[in-house]
Amino acid sequence: MDLLALADFNLVARHGGFGRAARAAGRPKATLSRRVAELEASLDLRLFERGTRALKLTEEGRALYERTGALLTEIDETAAAIAAGGDRPRGRLRISAPLLFSQIAMGKLAAEFAIKYPEVRLEITTEDRAVDMVEEGYDLVIRVNPEPDESLVGRIFLRDRLVAVASPAVTRPTDNEVVPAVVRGAGDQGPVWDAMTSAGRLRFTVDPILRLSSMIMVRDAVRVGAGAACLPISLVSHDLAAGTLVHWGDVDGPEIALWTLYPSRRLLSARVSAFLQHLKEAFPKGTPDELAAYIGA
Template identity: 50%
Template sequence: MDLRALADFLLVATHRGFAQAERMAGRPKATLSRRVRELEKDLGVRLFNRDTRTLRLTDEGHILLARTRGLLTDVAEAEIALRGTSGQPQGLLRISAPILFSEIGLGSIGASYLRRYPAVRLEIVSEDRMTSPIEDSFDVVIRLNPSTASELVGRCFLRDHRQVVASPSLAQRISVGEVWPSVVLTNAEGRVWRLRQGERVREIAHDPVMRVSAMLTVRDAVLSGTGAGILPGLMVADHLASGRLVKVGDVEGGEVAMWALHPSQRLASRKVTSFLEHLVGCFPGEVWPAGGFEPTSATSENDPRTD
């Protein structure tokens, strides 16, 4: 197998097309296409399904990408080390993250990471579906409360707690035992919130006056005084501190842990480990409102996801 052809295949597969691969590598599309065809002929399989608009990996292409991508990354990083360079992370780093986290923080986190490591190129895909690092060609996936049965490893970088919040004007109008108007997500069920205050759990009734599909819309409606709503502490900490919102209570069982994960089949590349370190460093042990974000602790030795 021609390693140059294999490297060009990985370049095209990672960037999902010849045009983007050409821009990133500075090599003509014709050269990339020729080497991919040579690799297909050498292996006796089709690696891409092509039409006039799309380029998709075949099943055989997915297998080749999964089995060889990490190997060539390690070879490239070994070459950098042997040439006496700084060993700084470089190349494309593809990240999959939940939409909400991307919207409220990942842009600035990514920008500060690139200032530290300018040889890296970031591609952040915001989506709430369960992506596969191997099948979808991601270096890092960010997940909320991931299963311990996952074959991925990584770091927990954020612990948070969901809480019911409201505008001060609305909170002042509601009497004890009165039903709260609420703003909820479209898939929310029930008309009672169970809130914890210390060791005590109390229930408050609420009436959804607005159903929306996005958490940011919940926050904006709650800020306007439309109703109370459930939001993560990270999202409302500044508003609570400024007095624009007040906390009604912490949602019982509302703990949230956010993890940055990557495949466990091999040692993580320098660009992956540096991003995880940077991500953890972006959430230091600050003192947050009770029931909100807790300081990031060292990863547990008993957690199977810890690398």
Template identity: 50%
Template sequence: MSRIWNTTMDLSALSFFNLVALHGGFGRASRATGQPKATLSRRVRELEESLGVRLIERGSQTLRLTDEGAMLHARTEGLLGEIAEAGNDVAAGMGRVRGRLRVNVPLFFAHSALGRIAAGFARTYPDVQLDVTADDRFVDLAEDGYDVVVRVNPAPDETLVGRCFLRAGIVLVASPSLPRPRQAARGKPAPSVPAVLRVGNDPSSWTVVDGKREMTYRPRGVMWFSTPLLMREAVREGAGVAMLARSIVEDDLASGRLVMWGEAREGQAEAWVLHASRRLVSPKVSAFVNYLCDSYATPQAPVPAVAAGYKRGH
């Protein structure tokens, strides 16, 4: 019969175990925390005895967790951090928004809007230290240590909750110097156009609406970029046409640097602010999510509550 762990766990012993696992050994954990090495070893041994399993392989030059130890560390390290943070929040008063907030956002959003939003947030919450990185790669909140991420059209993820704060149509744009091909006669292949594409995206056709007319083009990839900012620059220089969110090219369309060949018949760009799905949400995370969404909420364009695949944040 398998052994069931008594639910009255020793959080202190569990905390000592996670310190040893985090620092990579008893000696390193002792030097980093000031806890005697003997105390760390004894408390970890007590935890192993209470569980009836070995968590750490002794005798090797470097620390090696057993499979059970690795699983316990992965499942409890974040929880203990939340408990400690909750204690700090209670001690400071739950209404106080404070601490370091790590945020990851796409490049275009960082360059076009985040400076203004971050400055306003800092004025409103002076006890929060914003730590922002900008890139378009996928980041894992837990592994990369972020509190909040902003993403465009993110894939559904049950480990995250979030709010959609901005929706924008997608348009097909080109430089005025690039000739626009005529539509083919009925039954003939759609005209081929040089296309600037997003990495990993190779569509077979684009269908857009220009006024009341529906137009179809066959994109012929000439270059691929990981960020829409580079796509926009290449299109400005006449390298080809591209499907981009209207918000990214609004100024270019107004100034005539780009022209619009049509608006996508289906689909739109959705900007989401996301954080970890957990029952206790840090006041600083809630404050940032609400401030960001409020920055885009107007009587003409209310902030959408949530779309399929994500749960509403707190």
């Protein structure tokens, strides 16, 4: 398989069209169209449905994109590191990270990175909003389930999941029973939680008696016995093991995925490459258990 043609296919798939991909990469639209057509011919598969006004991945095209995108990112990151000539990373590195991940892990991660690369001046800001990397001068951002952005590329480095937990002092409800709950913010989690338990599916009707602005605060309130809460398993796994919290079930909902994002894979700086490798070494499998162990170590 032609890796260059595969890279062009991923470029078009990521941007959702030949025109937008050509503008983002500074490449001729006709060249991208020809390379994708050649890839389709070599695979004997149609990868895109070409309408008059829209371009849509076929089922085979989506499968190819999902399975090769991360691999191509790895190749580009490796090539960038080699192209840097092995020079030790140096200079300023600005990173934006979400609140919870910063509170539980970034202090330790940043300190380990600073010790490993003393010539890098690492600056980390904590915020959950979608920052403008170029306008605000960030080299790398970490985001939870980010919206697609054709100007950014990146990869998932950690996954987590939500669980319903409560203090042992709080009585486990029956199906559709009203549960006093501690929730994050004004809009997180709806009035009903569906959870999978060892006995089957259970639905909780939630009465939010307490609203707090951070997951750490929610966990602390639940420990005291204020009510139940939906929290990432990595944040409460030690409490569950110690018996200070009880697992009521795995909550239905989208997977929690933490992404590293940066403006371009091309000419990736040695500083960014080093931090990406630092994350990979800290969380080689990217599982909730790894994050929980890192927090507790």
